[in-house]
Amino acid sequence: MCYDDNARPPVPPVEGGSAHGEDIVLTAADGNRFAAYVAYPDKPLGAQVVIYPDVRGLHQFYKELALRFAETGIQAIAIDYFGRTAGLTSRDDSFEFWPHVQQLQLASFFSDVKAAQDYLHTSQGGKQPTFAVGFCMGGTLSLLSGTQDLGYAGLVGFYAGLSRNFGGNGTALERAGEIKYPVLGLFGGADQGIPADQVEALEQKLEETGVEHEIITYPGAPHSFFDRRSTEFADASTDAWNRILRFIAAHSAK
Template sequence: MAMLIIFKRVSLCCFDEACFSLLPLAQRENIDYNSHKYIQKQDKGVTCHMCYDDNARPPLPPSEAGAAHGEDIVLETADGNRFAAYAAHPGKPTGAQILIYPDVRGLHQFYKELALRFAEIGITAVAIDFFGRTAGISSRDDSFEFMPHVQQIKLETFFADVAAALAYLHSGEGAHRSTFTVGFCMGGTLSFISGTQDFGWAGVIGFYAGMTRDFGGRGTLLEQAHKIRYPVLGLFGGADQNIPASAVQRFDETLDEAGVEHEIVIYPGAPHSFFDRRAVEFADASADAWQRVLRFIAA
């Protein structure tokens, strides 16, 4: 376990219950609840918005890039749900593969590019969408009103989607490869929660995973953490006011108590969504995060 903690006041980002519960009542009144980007209405020092907009790009991994190709696909669950996904295949597979869970917006360009970055270094990757049951399979831009769909997510149907994606990854040569998950924001939460199920992961990874959302009455991440069955890598921003350090520490303690192999890293001064090529001031944190992810996969 590695834990680095420092605090600095920054703007809030990414919708989460914690985002609003941390605000004084006077400041909550200045948030535009009619926009699911939650843009600041007045200069009160608080801004809440989506994790990644359409201009965000994943940082480049430290390894030399090789050949890779990606394609939009549609997957189907055992109960007939069809949902969008993006598959990226390496020219020279290294023997590992990864399932990518996006943020609250569902599948968008950031995660397609991330899948390609993994494939360029030999890791087969599939990024999935969460909203096939409620929003269909069409592509969406950052004007998409995601919150009504987020509120309808149920773990049972999410796990069915995961099973379909896992079946795709395990087809052909993928049948015997080590398979990991990685998620961001809400996807980070779901990455860890999917670690409570018998999917056979080699490990579960989460960037800035929220601790407080209860999907369909099954409990929050903190309430389910003791059930995780696989090694955990958790990456958090020290200046992320969406996710209090006390919650991250409790997550770490729960994994300790449950005997779950884990590494928790908090990057000093880094905000929520720091893993973005545009955030040059956090390039060192992003580079370290990449290194830790790749070491975790290679272990």
């Protein structure tokens, strides 16, 4: 599990504005109803993010992360993965997520992503450059989203697992050559689940295909270092926030 119920996202290192958010329910093209949380900036800057959570789905960490993005002026929506198999139930620490992770299908996930994008593009912010921001399993799904025609302006992946194969469709590392959007990858150097040679192979594949990318590894940082409680990695979290905001600003301008 990536984050427990007590985890909280670090505060962005910029002077923020006010924002407000709400729980909503979205409907995908196949009729699936799934939970999401949307956060609106009071002073929008003209960019949007779709947040892909970790294996637990939509829990409090990601709702607060959506608000932190909105406080920087970026409209955000965080989505749940398990509407088809777990309905609209809570995703707190008691949620037995693994049976639902095992049933996750990429095609249905991308259908849910499209519903979230459509919501953003028809909301008060209108259609703006949109980015995927994922964590752990969500980081993997962020990279895999880059192989689809989802119209993203860029992809951000925290500690993206590179060897997980969803439904026999290939791992993120195997499919890295198909990624068509700019990538910002953020990894912990002490993350036991993501070997350094896999991160290096990802960077090499993106180099070979010419996709714009920035792959950053923070020495000594573990999986899930991006947490307000991890004060010893506060500098890494601050740097990660700065890189994300620069990445979004640069590719929104394009």
